Amino acid sequence: MEFNANKAIYLQIAEYVCDHILMETWKTNDKLPSVRELAVQLEVNPNTVMRTYDMLQQKEIIANKRGIGFFLTGDSVRNVKSYRKTVFLEEDLPLFFRNIYLLEIGLTELEQRYRQFVEQNFN
Amino acid sequence: MSDLFNTTRFFALIRRQWVGFGRIYLMSIGVIAGVIFCFYAFNVGTNYDHLQHDFANVYSILNFRSPLFCVLGLFFVTVISSSYFADLGRKTKAIFELMIPASQLEKFLVGIFYTVIIGISSYLLIYYLIDLAFISYLRGFGPSVRTEVNELGEQVTVEFWQYFFSVDYPSGAYYACFLPVVLNAIFLLGGIVFKSYQYIKTAISLLLYCVVWMSFFVYLMKTQTENTVGRMDDNYWSDSNHIFGLITMTGIALTLIFWGIAFLRLKEKEI
């Protein structure tokens, strides 16, 4: 996995896990890779992965079954989405706003393009 | 497990050291065997005609044996002694040697085991075997005993073509047995102290040291005995064996001292 230079590694690993959940390569009630397995796979310190898992657990995206490992819960997908939404609203949207403001793209033009995009990609 | 000495670890270390030291040891003993063989072969070969015709009277061709035995033996002992710890002079090897989980005492004793016990006994064995082979061969030329009549008119059998190890040595010779061991101690120490060219440096240091002491003693004797007359009393020191004994005791003491210093230097070797 290529890490980008500016974002904290544990957050990038969280993104990685969330991607797998949203793409359903990991499904509800599946066991996640152990801390060590994921650390080896991503070539990072296990303590970093542990930090990721702790955070995801707090956000109730994953759950720890004592002595067995980390699992996806029934709420995983919903919680990932709400987590992603927060990240998007806090980090990506301001950037986006900044650009449309600077480039003087009107909201009507934006709305029109948005509808077009949804039609092309999701119908 | 004791941090000082443990038998299992000691034997494991003997096995381990063979991997590195065995090669040097086998090469040295091979060369030594070759040299001994050549000396015998050369002396027998050049006198081959005499052996055929004048068999009983040429046993002086074996006169080289004692000096060869001594010189070669001391050389062999010093070479393997100074090379045993030579690895410590090379950083890359030394780290590995020092970090091996065995006590410093065990490491030192394995060094003694290889250079003294294995070194000296294998030299004796090799020399003995080569001598045995050649002498047996020579004895094949004819009878090796003859009968003579001594001054009292008794018949005695004289054995010539004697095996080197069955020759009667002068009693003083046995007092020199400490020599290989003290040299072992000195060259072990040299191997630990010097970082490169251990053998040459140790040999030169030893030589300088001996020269200094000898000059000192000569000077001392000279100032003490000048204008005096020697008197042969029947005192303790007039028996040369007692003097030899004293030298041997000094030699043994020196051996222990040098071993002690070598052990301490090994223990505190820094990289």
Added chain:
Amino acid sequence: MITIQNLNFSYSKSRPLFLQMDLTLKQGHIYGLLGKNGAGKSTLLKNIAGLVYPVSGMVEVLGHNPTRREPSLLREISFIPEEFYLPAVKSEQFLKANAGFYPNFDREHFYRLIKEFEIPVEQKLAEMSYGQKKKYIISFGLASNTKIIIMDEPTNGLDIPSKAQFRKIMASAITDDRCVIISTHQVRDLDNLIDAVILLDEHKVALNAPVNLITDKLCFKKMKELSFDVLHAEEALGGFNVILPNTLAEDSKLDLELLFNAVLQQKEKITNLIKVDEYVRPV
């Protein structure tokens, strides 16, 4: 696990290397040891391993004084030097001679590592390439299952795939009762692997802190223009790489090179922010 107090060390009287150095290392971490050339990285490692004698001060490793070189300590240390020597024997013979000294040596694990590193075991060790030898002793060291693993520039001489293998192997090597110390110049090789940084400068430990503490206190980012509170900045493509006090509690990624340069240039400013003392002193 490792405690160093008031360590003074020098190779010659006129040129002291360490002056009153203090350092505490705990288990369960991979420490990255950084410092300029000649700052004494290798020497610090040798002090820990007991290969050199301090002038004064205390070095304690697992409750032992390492200069006593007791077998009970030596069997808990794997020291992987930058330059090393392997004898002209095959792997099996090497194992037979050496593995027995490490009571926890795990042969199965060793074979797995050898396989992962793709080291051919049929040839004599002395005939291997530098990189293969290095991977071999790393494998031997890790399979010894010692509590302390000391590595001096382990990625030097490794090719690109080997470096990735090395990172994977190290990620699996760290356990809660182990302490790994890796000295390196090539910070990029180990960026995500280390979770604590030790920085040597001016005869002392300039910084010893876990990575998450550093990123709690400092923010590493790219800026188009420098703001007033920038602690350290380096020009980069299209702006500056900067270190700021992390007042907004942002989660940024530690940039070791940037931190390294910042500490060398303005130690006080940086280290005061990262309250090193809380971490360095045993509680």
